[in-house]
Amino acid sequence: MTILVTGAGGFIGRELLSVLAETEEQVIAIDQNLAFIPDHPGLLCVEADLGDGETLAELFDGSVDRIVHLAAVPGGAAEADPAASQRVNIVATLNLLNLAAAQGNVPRVVYASTIAVLGDHLPDAGVNDETPLRPVMIYGMHKAMIETAMAGLSRRGVIDGISLRLPGIVARPPGPSGLKSAFMSDLFYALEQEQAYTLPVSPDARVWIMSVAQCVRNLVHALGCDSQLAPESRVATLPAIWVSMEELVQELASSTGNSPELVQYAPDSGLEAAFGAQPSLETPTAEALGMQHDGNLRALVANALATIRRSR
């Protein structure tokens, strides 16, 4: 059993590798920089760009059974450089899927899609598994296109695909992530380190979030779950904790023992519209597959803070 993880050096990829290190699985990790990944038996690190078709092709020797495709040009970076998004999020990703399919062993492919496929103007009455896709960002548009390819190739019986739409995953390390929603993560680091922070959305902004630990549990579950339970579209929007920024600040303050007064609000209308207007969320498809959110806000905050503290 060999698991290929793309984007293995990224925020989610590193957490996934640390969980897979506890198993007996053979793991191939690919990313541009893997120098900081702890070595473990069964781990093969391949430092390469996903667009390097020759290197990628060499990895598919017929023994890759499972793939977690995390590598992507993220939202803000894709918006700034649509050509880069097209190169990685479309072309390199299709090449990856084609190589996976050509092996002939119908590998399980878990694709990290995004709630950005839904678009900006979400229905006030809430989002569910029937909500039509209206992506506005290049990132969401390209991810929606690959969802179609994942379903088509699964229908053809050449891969066994599952696309998971990830909500906001917290707490990403501060710094340039290329994600427009980075403020959600920055808030965790600020309160954990007792630093003042100005949120670019209002106290009433409501978001869907999940801890990276819970996200990784869902990815690992998706590697082995019964795809007979997946819908014909092979897509599931992950469940998430639905919370206002004010509630999140209160819980973070309470969990860290720091003051909620550290946080100021200076709403940016664009960010508020794109990330602060998430309505209620129903995810029966993902739940039927066995996917879960963090349980409640307190558990989510504890999970996220534990990852921050462990990473020091």
Next chain:
Amino acid sequence: MTILVTGAGGFIGRELLSVLAETEEQVIAIDQNLAFIPDHPGLLCVEADLGDGETLAELFDGSVDRIVHLAAVPGGAAEADPAASQRVNIVATLNLLNLAAAQGNVPRVVYASTIAVLGDHLPDAGVNDETPLRPVMIYGMHKAMIETAMAGLSRRGVIDGISLRLPGIVARPPGPSGLKSAFMSDLFYALEQEQAYTLPVSPDARVWIMSVAQCVRNLVHALGCDSQLAPESRVATLPAIWVSMEELVQELASSTGNSPELVQYAPDSGLEAAFGAQPSLETPTAEALGMQHDGNLRALVANALATIRRSR
């Protein structure tokens, strides 16, 4: 006003050019072979592969107002060479859309999509504008992906796109077209020329068809119609005449004065499933946009035979 037509040397492209030649419009035609296109004032022929990004970029000087994108690796050819489909039907097409968007003049883009986006197993109760997409062929999968890009770029306000899903268009000239549904057209030529023909589907096989003349009327209408009437998805499945092969053979025999006994049936289960099991079709979205089918079977046959005879 400048209209760019890709795939201008193809079956539909040539008919479209002959209609546009009757107007005052400036037309840029691009295809690999345009030697046989009649010259007319206002026509610029560019012999190039759509994948030639530099040549394509030179055409977009800011004055291209309208685009009809017909160029594609068609169904059977895409199935035989998925990499070629990816190169033309995805990558070159996205490049075309990006160039159109970069002009800044929000050009109308009419994209020739296909009923293949619906997939093979169509609901017995009929297809309508809400039928989910379940493409199985590479061609349909790639066309569905571009429908998503067309809608996304229109939502972003950088193009004014309309995707039209074409049914079987008759009657293509005999010869290798790369289309698995070529038998529908070959039947017209056989009966018109009083030749024996064996259909690879049963007499009861039911198909959605449209004459190329009617198809071109719809494409020209789509160049100027009010996109406010288009749905948020910017997609319309074209109306079509729904007919059994037996009915079509009878009408062709009657219209040509030849015997229906010229036609034998040797059904191929794959072709019967993919092209002979089309249920009833409702197309209110296209009708609201002003799109029409041929009117009735007799008119469709007359339109198709007129094009065959004119092309001699």
